[in-house]
Structures are given as C-alpha cells and as structure tokens.
Amino acid sequence: MINAVGRDIPEKVLKDLNMKPFAGTYARNGEEYTKAAPKVRAWMDPKESKMVESIADVVKKCNIKDGMTISFHHHFREGDYIVNMVMEEIHKLGVKDLTICASSLGKAHNPIVPMIEDGTITNIQSSGVRGQIGEAISTGKLKGYAIMRSHGGRVRAIESGDVHIDVAFIGAPTCDCYGNMRAVGGKSDCGVLSYAYVDAQYADKVVAITDTLVPYPNIPASISQVNVDYVVVVDEIGNPAKIATGAAKPTTDVRKIMMAEYCTQFVINTPYFKDGFSYQTGVGGASIASTISLGKIMKERGIKMGLGLGGIAGPMCELLEQGLIEKIVDTQDFDLKAIESISTNPNHIEITGSEYANPMNKGAYVNQLDFVILASLEVDTHFNCNVVVDSNGMVTGAQGGHPDTAAGAKCTIVIAPLLQGRTPAICTDVTTVTTPGETVDVVITDYGVAVNPARPDLLECAKAAKLPLKTIEELRDMAYAITGEPEPIKFGDRVVGVIEARDGTIIDVVRQIKDYEWD
Amino acid sequence: MINNPNLNRLRRSMMFLNAQKPGLIKDPYIYKPDSIMLDLEDAVAENQKDAARYSLYHALKEIDYHGVERVVRINGLETAHWKEDIRVCVAGHCDSIRISKCESAADVIAVEEEMKKAEEEFGVPHGEILIMAALESTKGVLNALEICQASPLLFGIALSGGDYTKDLQTTISGTGVEFAWARGQMINAARCAGKQCFDTVFTNLDDMEGFRRETEMIKMMGFDGKSIVNPRQIAVCHEVFTPTEKQIIQAEKIVKEVDEKKAMGIGVFTVDGKMIDIAFYPGAKRTIELAKAAGVYEGDL
Incomplete structure (x- = not known):
C-alpha cells in the first residue's frame, strides 16, 4: 500500500506487525485512547x-x-x-x-x-x-x-x-x-x-x-x-x-561555519526571533557553530531565548550562564559541560521523554519550539529526510528526536553539505524516509539555501536575509552535476526493518541488502 | 596589445590550494575567493609532480569554478618541471600562470615563449592565458619594475615573503619591518607600469586580528589584494578591500558633482564641506568600479 509519502509498504508487513501506513504527520491529532498499564507486584513488607x-x-x-x-x-x-x-x-x-x-x-x-x-x-x-x-x-x-x-x-x-x-x-x-x-x-x-x-x-x-x-x-x-x-x-x-566527552573545540571548518552563518542569518530574519523564543539544536559542527553565532547576535540585540530544548551540549550551557537563555529543558547530555550545568544550575531542568516529544500525550515540549536545527544524511526534492540508512543501504543511524522536533517546530531547518563525501546529500528521492518533508521548512547547504514551497512566508525571510536562494531541485541538480546521478542501491525483497512514524504508522521500510553483483 | 578582460579584474583574495588534493580543489568557489592559485610548486612533493599535473589537468577541464580566477603556480625556472607545468596549464586552459621565484624580465619572457609553444600545440589563442610573477628574492624585488614591464600578458606581481626573508637573512617578525622596503618598492613599480600588486601570505590562522591589521596596512599602501592560505581569511580580506557604504556614497557624490560642475565650467567646489577638484575624480571612479566588481554597488553610475 502506498502511504502519504509515496512509499510502498508491503501488505505482509502491515499484517505481520498489525500497523497502518503513514497517513500524514498530524493524521491522528485529537484521537482518544486508553493508556496501557504495567503489572505491579506489591512491596508491602518493610523487611x-x-x-x-x-x-x-x-x-x-x-x-x-x-x-x-x-x-x-x-x-x-x-x-x-x-x-x-x-x-x-x-x-x-x-x-x-x-x-x-x-x-x-x-x-x-x-x-x-x-x-x-x-x-x-x-x-x-x-x-x-x-x-x-x-x-x-x-x-x-x-x-x-x-x-x-x-x-x-x-x-x-x-x-x-x-x-x-x-x-x-x-x-x-x-x-x-x-x-x-x-x-x-x-x-x-x-x-x-x-x-x-x-x-x-x-x-x-x-x-x-x-x-x-x-x-x-x-x-x-x-x-x-x-x-x-x-x-x-x-x-x-x-x-x-x-x-560524556570533553568540550569540543568549535569547528574551524569554513564550510560548516558558512552553513552556520546562513542558518543564523535566516533565524534572525524570521518573525519568531524575538525575546522568549524557543530553540533546539544538535551537536554537529555546523549546529554548534550556529548556536555560537546566534548567541553573539542575541547579546548584541538584547534578545533572550526563553527555552532551549532537547539534547544539550556545552555551548547552550554557556548561553544559559551568560543569561541569554531563561531555561534549558534537557533530555540528554552530550558533554561534561552539560552534565556540570544540570547538576548545578537551577534553570537547567531534566524532563521525561514523554514531556519532550510524545506526539500523543496532551502536548509535548516540541510543540512549543520556534526553531529546530537538524542535520540529515539525505534530503530529497520533497524535503523528506533520511537519518537512518547510509549510502550502502545499511542501517547505521538513529531517528532520535528528528521527526519529533521537525513536526513540532514552527521553523525546521536542516543543515547538510551538498555532498557527503562522494554522495549527493540532496537527491531526488531519499533511500529511506525517516522525517516527512511536510515538516521540513528550510534546507541549508554549502552551495545554497532552499525553502519548502509550502512556506512562502519563510521564503520572504530568506530573501530578507540575502541568502543564496536556490530551489531544492536546483540544489539536487548542482549535486548531480558534480557526482553524476547515483545508481539506486540494490536491495533484496525481504523487509528487515520498519521506520515507524512518531504516531505509530509505517512511514517506510528497510530491505535486506543485496550483495553487489558486477553487471 | 592584449585585450583580455581578466587583466584588471578584482583580486582581493588569491587563495593557495594544493593541486593534488581533490577535497580542496573540488569546490573552493563556494567560499567565493576572487582567485584560486592551484599549486604545483612547494605544496607538491618532488616525486609527486606528475600526479599533481594529472589532477590539475582534470580539475581545470572538468570542474566549473563559477567565475573564480584559476591561477596555477608553476615550479621555478631553475627546476626541471616548469616547461611541463606550462604545457599542462595551457592544455587545461587555466586563466593565469604564476611564475615562482621570478627574478628578471628575462624569466617572464622565457615563460611567455614556452606558453606560445604550448598554445600552438593545444590550439589556445595567445593572450587568453595571463601571467603573474612572484618575487621571492632580493634580486627579484630589485628588478620589480623591469619584471612589470616585461610582458603585456603580465597582470601583476606578488611578494612571496618566506623565501624573501631567507634571502634577506632575517625572519618574519610579525611587525612587517622586514617587508617594508620590498612592499614599498613593489607597489611603486607595479603602479608605475600600470600593473596590480599583491601581498604575501599570513600563515598564523589563529591570529585573525594580526591578519586584519596586516591586510589593512597593505591596502593603505596601495596593494590590490593578498595571497591567502585558508578560506577563513577570505571574509576579512574582502571586508578590508571592499569599499564601505560611506566610501561608495562619497565617491558617488564626487563623480556626479565633478561631471555636473565640469559642464558648468566650475573647477573647484565643496562636497560635504570638503574641497573637491578634478584630482579626486579618478580615485572616486576607482571606488565605484571596485564596489561594482565586489558586487556591493547598488547605484546608477
């Protein structure tokens, strides 16, 4: 059965797992259900x-x-x-x-x-x-x-x-x-x-x-x-x-700094960049660099972040210490600085995974995000992202909070270099869809910036930021002009993995790798 | 007379790249330097010269550098490599050849002669590939003027500080004192011959303030640009060499007023309280041209 992102989900898989095909990011909004409960063995005897x-x-x-x-x-x-x-x-x-x-x-x-x-x-x-x-x-x-x-x-x-x-x-x-x-x-x-x-x-x-x-x-x-x-x-x-690793030195890779700079310029040119805004970012070089450069502008303009969310690393904690963030709300710590911060700073607070991102509780923190800055192995011309399957078809990554924050944030920004080594990161169709394109608003590459046509408002912001604007198809064409159009990965028929959308439906499947055969 | 629009193009930043490193040469244009200098000389080991030429040829043939000038630094004339280097430059049709360790007008002429042979061999019209000369010795710097005047293909000269200080029997101090005479001599010679002049590299990548100070100083001396070693240096370099909005507005006023007053027969007048005459005209024109070339001019001149 073809699902809402155009992926063919075999009937056998749907039947085996008793699951439904993905019908859209917010398709189950408003649905009522009864929560499960565990079996409890009572501990009454104090001895x-x-x-x-x-x-x-x-x-x-x-x-x-x-x-x-x-x-x-x-x-x-x-x-x-x-x-x-x-x-x-x-x-x-x-x-x-x-x-x-x-x-x-x-x-x-x-x-x-x-x-x-x-x-x-x-x-x-x-x-x-x-x-x-x-x-x-x-x-x-x-x-x-x-x-x-x-x-x-x-x-x-x-x-x-x-x-x-x-x-x-x-x-x-x-x-x-x-x-x-x-x-x-x-x-x-x-x-x-x-x-x-x-x-x-x-x-x-x-x-x-x-x-x-x-x-x-x-x-x-x-x-x-x-x-x-x-x-x-x-x-x-x-x-x-x-x-927990020691503090990572901020990147000196100009390519990453350039993408970070595009990201910051975009962020500050949106209407969401105002006192009390909420923000989440990852721990990649470009993400860290954009947090640092955003911090400088927040300081200059006297704009404070109300909420910093999600997986936390040192640079966010430094902004908290400088009084540029009101609250950090944390679900994972990536370095010693973050661990020290949550142990000592009363404005750095632990929350549960449900509070963070569960799509079917009564409202998760991700729903209150203004910005999320994400990375991706691949982004396609429908803005779908793949963060799980590599260019050999091997399962080698994690969804993490990627689809959750993308669905929740008002402005979802994906930073990816146009080429990941020899492979185009911007392509016609991702190998595996892990995050639906309808939740991805802006794609920032080292060769230019593409805005999802569903967000003409953000396109105006990107124009105001004087970013090197391209369509997502233009970015793909630039990538293919350099590497050539990659041959599709050869998979076998057996489905070995299922990419579950955050609402419990199937957004894509992963098939068994086929040994390479010379033609 | 050579009619090549590249002769006087904008060259604020000229970035060295090892011609043998695919990761470096595949897309340096995304950082928007004005020129890249693909290096066959010092960056390439003696036993790797062939491999580097091969890589260079394919880069020149297959990569679209999006308008960034492709200069190739060839090996010095004292080596066994320079003639083959020139052949590959011409076969690949780079934009310019940078002569290493140039010491005299004769060196420039020798390169030009070799280029002519290669141009004939590969069917490249003469005049499409330009020359620049790196002055790396006391003799080269002393001969700056004759080098500048040696060929109509030569668009400019560049100081190469490492070898030059060795020849001077000193070291790079960071104060610029060891380069003071060479820089002064070279910019004078270049301007006298109507050529461009470029400063040496600044290798301490962590000292961005020092890099900025040095770039500001050589800009003030009259230099057109600077050799750089890392894309991190591009932004500062361009910032220093690109006219500010204030400078552009001022230049615009001068150009407009001079044109207007000349028609009225007035020679001397004031703009914003400053006395202006025809002598200010070329400088103001140059500012506008520079702003246009740098893509920051939005006026109607």
Whole structure:
C-alpha cells in the first residue's frame, strides 16, 4: 500500500506487525485512547529487601522467558556496559525469541550480535542502531523486524500499549537501596535519565543497576522507588570517557561555519526571533557553530531565548550562564559541560521523554519550539529526510528526536553539505524516509539555501536575509552535476526493518541488502 | 596589445590550494575567493609532480569554478618541471600562470615563449592565458619594475615573503619591518607600469586580528589584494578591500558633482564641506568600479 509519502509498504508487513501506513504527520491529532498499564507486584513488607546480589541473580528473579520484551536506555551512549552485561546473563539462561526495546543502540553493543545470530534476540525496537547490529539487521540476520522509532514515538508506543515491556534494566549513575535513581553524582554521570522514565512507569519488572550505591533517600530522584523492583550493584555501569566527552573545540571548518552563518542569518530574519523564543539544536559542527553565532547576535540585540530544548551540549550551557537563555529543558547530555550545568544550575531542568516529544500525550515540549536545527544524511526534492540508512543501504543511524522536533517546530531547518563525501546529500528521492518533508521548512547547504514551497512566508525571510536562494531541485541538480546521478542501491525483497512514524504508522521500510553483483 | 578582460579584474583574495588534493580543489568557489592559485610548486612533493599535473589537468577541464580566477603556480625556472607545468596549464586552459621565484624580465619572457609553444600545440589563442610573477628574492624585488614591464600578458606581481626573508637573512617578525622596503618598492613599480600588486601570505590562522591589521596596512599602501592560505581569511580580506557604504556614497557624490560642475565650467567646489577638484575624480571612479566588481554597488553610475 502506498502511504502519504509515496512509499510502498508491503501488505505482509502491515499484517505481520498489525500497523497502518503513514497517513500524514498530524493524521491522528485529537484521537482518544486508553493508556496501557504495567503489572505491579506489591512491596508491602518493610523487611523485604530490593537488593539483589548480581545480574545473574536478578535475571532469574525476573523470570525471563522466551518471547519476552526487555528494555534499556542509551544515556550512557557509546560508554554503556549495561546492555552487554545483562544480555550475557540472559543468554546463559538459554532464553529465545526476545525483543530488545531500547531507546537506542550503538557500536558499544556489538557483543550482542551473536545473540541475534543464535535466535536469543529476534526483534529489535530502537531509535536506531550503529555498527555491527546495523549490519546484522541489514544483512538479514535478525529473524523478526527491526522497528526504528523516534524518541517521542517510543514513549507513545509504550504508553499506548503498542509494545509492552516485561523487564526494564535501567543503568543509574547513583541509586539507593530502595531504587531511587539519579543521573548525577556517581562514577558514570550522564546528567539525565529522561528516556528511561517511561520504562520505569510501564514495565512489569524494573531493575536498577548502579555502580554507586548511595545512602537512602537519593532524591530528588529521576526515577522513583515506587516503580522499582530490584537494585543491583556492579563494579562499573559504563565508561565515563565515552559517556560524556570533553568540550569540543568549535569547528574551524569554513564550510560548516558558512552553513552556520546562513542558518543564523535566516533565524534572525524570521518573525519568531524575538525575546522568549524557543530553540533546539544538535551537536554537529555546523549546529554548534550556529548556536555560537546566534548567541553573539542575541547579546548584541538584547534578545533572550526563553527555552532551549532537547539534547544539550556545552555551548547552550554557556548561553544559559551568560543569561541569554531563561531555561534549558534537557533530555540528554552530550558533554561534561552539560552534565556540570544540570547538576548545578537551577534553570537547567531534566524532563521525561514523554514531556519532550510524545506526539500523543496532551502536548509535548516540541510543540512549543520556534526553531529546530537538524542535520540529515539525505534530503530529497520533497524535503523528506533520511537519518537512518547510509549510502550502502545499511542501517547505521538513529531517528532520535528528528521527526519529533521537525513536526513540532514552527521553523525546521536542516543543515547538510551538498555532498557527503562522494554522495549527493540532496537527491531526488531519499533511500529511506525517516522525517516527512511536510515538516521540513528550510534546507541549508554549502552551495545554497532552499525553502519548502509550502512556506512562502519563510521564503520572504530568506530573501530578507540575502541568502543564496536556490530551489531544492536546483540544489539536487548542482549535486548531480558534480557526482553524476547515483545508481539506486540494490536491495533484496525481504523487509528487515520498519521506520515507524512518531504516531505509530509505517512511514517506510528497510530491505535486506543485496550483495553487489558486477553487471 | 592584449585585450583580455581578466587583466584588471578584482583580486582581493588569491587563495593557495594544493593541486593534488581533490577535497580542496573540488569546490573552493563556494567560499567565493576572487582567485584560486592551484599549486604545483612547494605544496607538491618532488616525486609527486606528475600526479599533481594529472589532477590539475582534470580539475581545470572538468570542474566549473563559477567565475573564480584559476591561477596555477608553476615550479621555478631553475627546476626541471616548469616547461611541463606550462604545457599542462595551457592544455587545461587555466586563466593565469604564476611564475615562482621570478627574478628578471628575462624569466617572464622565457615563460611567455614556452606558453606560445604550448598554445600552438593545444590550439589556445595567445593572450587568453595571463601571467603573474612572484618575487621571492632580493634580486627579484630589485628588478620589480623591469619584471612589470616585461610582458603585456603580465597582470601583476606578488611578494612571496618566506623565501624573501631567507634571502634577506632575517625572519618574519610579525611587525612587517622586514617587508617594508620590498612592499614599498613593489607597489611603486607595479603602479608605475600600470600593473596590480599583491601581498604575501599570513600563515598564523589563529591570529585573525594580526591578519586584519596586516591586510589593512597593505591596502593603505596601495596593494590590490593578498595571497591567502585558508578560506577563513577570505571574509576579512574582502571586508578590508571592499569599499564601505560611506566610501561608495562619497565617491558617488564626487563623480556626479565633478561631471555636473565640469559642464558648468566650475573647477573647484565643496562636497560635504570638503574641497573637491578634478584630482579626486579618478580615485572616486576607482571606488565605484571596485564596489561594482565586489558586487556591493547598488547605484546608477
């Protein structure tokens, strides 16, 4: 069936997963539904302890069986030890057909690939995957489907009952004996536990794993004792050096600075750039550079940001310290500066993944965004973006908050160099649609700026900013004139992955990679 | 007489790029330098000269540089490479050839002779490819005037500070004192011969203030532009060399008033309280031309 972004979603996939094709970003607006609820085991006896000796013991206590769904969070990023430690113990039990429902998975989790190959893990639900797990999915080693969800979409799926988590394993930088978890103060600070909150609320069993047991009560807690069944102490939950990096030096790459400058010039020429505006950006070189250059103009003009949202890095915290931002509302910390800021600055506040981006609660923070600055591997002439599948057809990225913020913000700006190495980033049709073009307003490249024709108001702003305006087709033509039109990637027939739109419909599918054959 | 519109084109920024680095030469025009200088000389190792020529030829043939002048820096006349370098420049049809370590009018003439041979070989009309000369020695700087006058193909001379200071037996101090005489001598010679004059590179990329000061100084001395080593330097360079809005308005007034008063038979008059006569006319005209070339003029002159 052809969906609203023109992608053919096979009937078999719709039937297998009991899902509907994407019908438009806001198609389910106003819909009423009843939230799911977990099974709770009452802890009435005060003499009972939640402390469990080891992960091996806790996986037995949780009674993990074939076909269950196990969840993890990704706040430790590439420094995470939790997934591998837990899966190793589960693997020893000989359990099969598990679904991993993670907020994201990375290269740190390469060790679970053999468990995909031997059928321990048969389904993966994640914001995205990198490294060998991506290869395992794309080469057809995963028996079931990989479902890629945005951060907001994952919360929606859990809260609405599309997925039910049997056991959630939550790594916590600090925890007390009764399960109050905080993201700061331990050996492996990660700043926030935003994406794990929904797991704690909706999983039948919740296990806290920490390397820093602290005296009771560990409050204010990101995740409260009332949702936690067991507490396990291990030597190390992660590698701090890979959880949070030191401050990245601002880029000196003129190409990125130039795109950042275009972005800033555009932003300040829109009517949304006024005192109290709200803003979110990523951590790529161009995004950081545009935050820095925007900060200078805010200072000059005495304009303050009311809300800085989402994943946070040092440059945003510096603006907060300079009094140029009223509140930072945080769901993930990318560097030590951000972690220090949320630990010490009362105007830097942790929120949950649902508050951040769930499209089907009673209104998420992303809906209040004026600007979001995003990156993309590919953008096509319909302004659709692909942030998950690479130019070899391999799953190798994550949706993150991309579709959520794009849908929420009044002005969605995507920064992408015209060419990603040898490959055009601006193309006729993206390999895989992860963010629908109807939510993307402006595309900034090193060769020029294109405004979505659906936003003539923003086109006027871009003209006022004296930006080098091009149509999206002109940008594509410039890219193709340099590289030639790339041959389409050769895929097999089997669908190995599903790109779930934030409302739970299917926006695109990912097919198994076909080995290259010489003609 | 050569009738090539490139002779007097705008050259505020002339950016060096290693001709062997695809990532550098594929699209430097997005940074909008006035000229790029594709380097076959110092940036390319001795055993890589062939490979660099190959890469250069295809770049010249296949990449649309969107109007940015394509200068090629060839190896010096003391090397075994310069003749083959000229052949590839002509075969690829670059816009200009930069002679390294030029020391005399004879060097320029030798290059021009080699160009003629190559032009015949590849069917390129004489006069389409221009010449500039880099002065890198005390002898070269002393001979600045004869070099400027050596060929109608030569559009200008550039100081090359690294080798020059070695020849002087000093180092680059950052104060400019070691270049004071060379710069003065060169701009005088260039202007005397009706040619352009370009300053040496500023290599400390982290000292943007120092770069700005040096660029402002050489602009004040009369230079037309500066050799640069990184796109980060373009914006400052252009800012310094592009007339300000105030300067443009002033120049516009002068040009208009002089034209008007001349028709009325008046020789001396005032504009905004300043005494103006015909002597101000060429300078004001030049400001307008510069503003037009830099794409910032919105008036009707």
